[in-house]
Amino acid sequence: MNKEKARLKPDLVKEQVFKKQEGESVTKEESGRMELFRLFQLADGYVEEAGSQETKATDREILKLKQELVGPSSDEQKMIEADFERWEQLTSDSKKLLEDLKKKIRRAVAIGILMAALSLPAFASESQSEEIIPQQKKELRLEKRKLEIRDLQPGMVVDRTELKECLRNISKSEANEWRLTIAWEKGKQLGHLLEVNEGGPASSFSDANLALSSFIEGKKIEDIHTHPVATQIEEIKKTSNVDYDSAKFAAPPSFGDVSALYFSRDYCKKNGLGMTALLNKKLFVEESSGQWEYGIADEKNMRMERFSDFVNSWRDKRNEKGRKMMISQEELQVINSFSDEINKNKDIKNEFTQTLILFFQAKAKEVSDQRIKEQCLSIANKASQISNEACKEAFSESGVTQEDLKLMIKIERLTQEIYGFWNAKEASPKDKAQKIKKLKECYKELGVFLKYTENKEK
Amino acid sequence: MNHDTTKEVRKEIEQIYAQYEKEAREIEKEKQVILDRLRTKVAQKKLNQIAEKKHE
Numbered sequence: 224m225n226k227e228k229a230r231l232k233p234d235l236v237k238e239q240v241f242k243k244q245e246g247e248s249v250t251k252e253e254s255g256r257m258e259l260f261r262l263f264q265l266a267d268g269y270v271e272e273a274g275s276q277e278t279k280a281t282d283r284e285i286l287k288l289k290q291e292l293v294g295p296s297s298d299e300q301k302m303i304e305a306d307f308e309r310w311e312q313l314t315s316d317s318k319k320l321l322e323d324l325k326k327k328i329r330r331a332v333a334i335g336i337l338m339a340a341l342s343l344p345a346f347a348s349e350s351q352s353e354e355i356i357p358q359q360k361k362e363l364r365l366e367k368r369k370l371e372i373r374d375l376q377p378g379m380v381v382d383r384t385e386l387k388e389c390l391r392n393i394s395k396s397e398a399n400e401w402r403l404t405i406a407w408e409k410g411k412q413l414g415h416l417l418e419v420n421e422g423g424p425a426s427s428f429s430d431a432n433l434a435l436s437s438f439i440e441g442k443k444i445e446d447i448h449t450h451p452v453a454t455q456i457e458e459i460k461k462t463s464n465v466d467y468d469s470a471k472f473a474a475p476p477s478f479g480d481v482s483a484l485y486f487s488r489d490y491c492k493k494n495g496l497g498m499t500a501l502l503n504k505k506l507f508v509e510e511s512s513g514q515w516e517y518g519i520a521d522e523k524n525m526r527m528e529r530f531s532d533f534v535n536s537w538r539d540k541r542n543e544k545g546r547k548m549m550i551s552q553e554e555l556q557v558i559n560s561f562s563d564e565i566n567k568n569k570d571i572k573n574e575f576t577q578t579l580i581l582f583f584q585a586k587a588k589e590v591s592d593q594r595i596k597e598q599c600l601s602i603a604n605k606a607s608q609i610s611n612e613a614c615k616e617a618f619s620e621s622g623v624t625q626e627d628l629k630l631m632i633k634i635e636r637l638t639q640e641i642y643g644f645w646n647a648k649e650a651s652p653k654d655k656a657q658k659i660k661k662l663k664e665c666y667k668e669l670g671v672f673l674k675y676t677e678n679k680e681k
Numbered sequence: 682m683n684h685d686t687t688k689e690v691r692k693e694i695e696q697i698y699a700q701y702e703k704e705a706r707e708i709e710k711e712k713q714v715i716l717d718r719l720r721t722k723v724a725q726k727k728l729n730q731i732a733e734k735k736h737e
Contacts, residue, residue, distance in 0.1 A: 262687055262694075269698045273705070281716065288719045292726065303722060306715050313715075317708050324701040328694055335690035611689065 260462065260645055263636065266332045273324050285310060326625055330618075333628040336478065336635050337537075338614050372401060379416045383407060386414075387447060390509040391678070394449040397421075402448040406437035414445070444504045446483065450474035452511035455642060463647035469512040469678070471650040472643035475662060476508050476517050478634050481671055484519055485531040486538075498522045513678040517671055524670025526627050533621035538574070541613035545576030548605055557598040561586065576613075579606040630668055637662045 289307060294300050370381060370389035383405060393401060401421050407414030417437065437444055455474060456467040483506060491501045501519055508515040519527075550558065558565070561582070565571060571578045583603035587596050639645040641658050659675055666673045 262690060265691060265694055269694060273698070273701060281712070284716075285719075288723055291723045292719065294726075303719070306719055310712065310715050313708050313712050317705065317712075320701060320704055320708070324697065327697045327701075331690055331693045331697060335687065338690075 260639065262332060262335055263639075263645075266328050269328060270325055273321055282314065329625065329628050329632065333631055334614060334618055336631065337618070338611055339479075372397070375403070375416060375419050377416050377419055380413050381405070381416060382412055383414050383445065384412070387507065387509060387514070390447055390449050391514070393451075394510045395452050397449070397451055398453045400449055400451060402446070404444060404446045406442040406444050408442055417444075441500075442503065445507060446504065447507040447509060448480070450508055450510040455511070455644075459643040459647045462644055465643070465647040465650070467643065468650075470652045471655055472647070473512040473641050473655060473659065473675070473677075474508065474510040475515050475638055475641055475659070475673065475675070476506070477638050478631055480506070480508065481517065481666065481669065482530070482534055484517075484671065485527070485534045488519070488522075488527070488531050489535045511678070514676045516674040516676075517666065519670060520667065520672035521670035524668075526630065526668060527670040529622045529624070529627060530631075530669070533617055533623050536621065537614050537617035540617050541576040541610045542574070544609045544613050545579060545606055548576075548609055550602065550605070553594075554598050554602050554605075557595055558602065576606050576610050579603070580610065630665060634662065634665045634669075637665065 285307070292303050294303075370385050372389060372393050375381070375389075386403065386405060390401065390403065399421050402418065403416060403420070404418040405414040405416050415437075452467065452469075452474075455472060459465050459467050459472065484501075484504075487501055487504055490496075491498070498519075501522065505516060505518045508517075521527075565578070565582055568578050568582065580603050583599040583606070587599035587603065590596050590599065636645070637658055640650075641655060641662065643650055663673045663675075
């Protein structure tokens with residue numbers, strides 16, 4: 224970025240930061256991923272702009288002046304020395320200011336990522352409230368036939384390999400994320416479905432409702448969710464005008480997905496279950512290019528400890544604040560009219576505020592009455608505001624370090640690039656392999672392992 | 682990412698940068714004053730040396 228422009232006309236520079244790339248079709252209705260991409264651009268632009276103001280050339284001049292102004296001790300010489308000392312102090316202040324700026328911007332971006340990554344589905348083409356499926360105990364064995372996602376219900380006994388195959392297939396055909404949880408005993412191919420859910424929160428918030436008995440019984444638990452290729456096709460086209468190619472792109476678990484491990488970790492701790500219980504839980508992402516497996520590799524990892532504490536403190540805070548949310552008489556009427564539907568949602572106890580956000584965002588799209596639509600949006604916005612404030616508060620109180628944030632931002636950027644939502648024009652199979660390797664290293668630093676099995680059948 | 686969330690984060694980044702710019706400008710201003718003073722002194726010293734040589 225041009226130094227003079229940056230110093231004299233910051234407004235112009237900002238415009239440059241947002242300048243569209245050739246071939247981009249950026250509309251007002253931008254996707255969430257695009258918003259994140261622009262946030263990265265904005266942050267980079269400001270840091271670059273600030274960095275360009277460093278006075279390296281003048282420092283050289285100062286050295287020369289120092290040599291030229293050497294002289295015998297006198298009042299005049301003392302004043303000269305005082306000037307040089309002050310200069311050094313100001314240079315040091317300037318550097319500190321720049322470092323502080325980078326830290327503050329990094330923190331703001333990280334909070335933005337956390338708010339986005341840990342609250343909404345990463346791969347849903349539209350945000351949708353959770354589909355309520357009653358937890359009936361159906362000892363139903365689906366005999367050798369292809370599993371149909373919409374036939375599956377909690378309690379059913381299914382073949383785990385068939386289930387993964389089914390999810391892999393729907394990642395190519397369904398627009399929304401699907402999440403299924405299955406419990407099984409060691410050495411057995413069949414398992415019980417614990418949860419079947421379309422859309423809904425990206426993180427597995429619902430451990431408390433469904434997994435306790437399975438954890439206690441020492442069963443193995445697999446949490447499998449899809450990353451629909453439809454989202455990738457659309458976003459890659461929108462941001463880079465490039466066609467999706469599974470050899471060049473993939474859809475690994477995001478930081479938000481990995482955070483599900485933090486909830487499980489906290490849950491195991493609270494319920495007096497050892498780490499063995501947690502190590503029995505494995506998470507998978509099924510997507511068009513292949514399968515991802517991830518889980519806890521090092522339960523004593525300090526970064527994980529810090530993020531885990533933050534994530535859980537945020538959840539407690541947003542729920543507490545959400546229950547005290549100020550609402551108008553009209554909003555209260557709308558809430559009352561939907562109370563039965565809201566209370567049926569099994570996440571309402573553990574995720575009060577997030578459930579309100581998702582529920583009323585979805586309702587606003589559903590209802591035709593303009594007045595009710597406005598009230599729904601207003602409730603969703605208020606709840607969202609509360610969640611954001613709680614996030615900042617929990618973050619300020621957390622022990623999450625600048626290095627942790629750097630790592631988190633690196634992970635988010637890498638996943639964006641592997642998805643193809645960023646720099647898709649430069650993507651190649653070799654580049655994809657390198658980025659996946661880097662991503663695995665990043666997750667390792669968080670105490671999380673990541674495995675990728677590429678789908679060879681194209 | 683929710684549009685309002687991004688808007689909020691963006692606003693925060695802009696505020697952070699505005700505050701930085703204000704403080705950085707103050708520092709740069711003071712540095713410029715010192716620099717001008719030191720440059721003047723060097724120029725003065727050189728002039729004095731020339732004058733002394735002429736005098737000799």
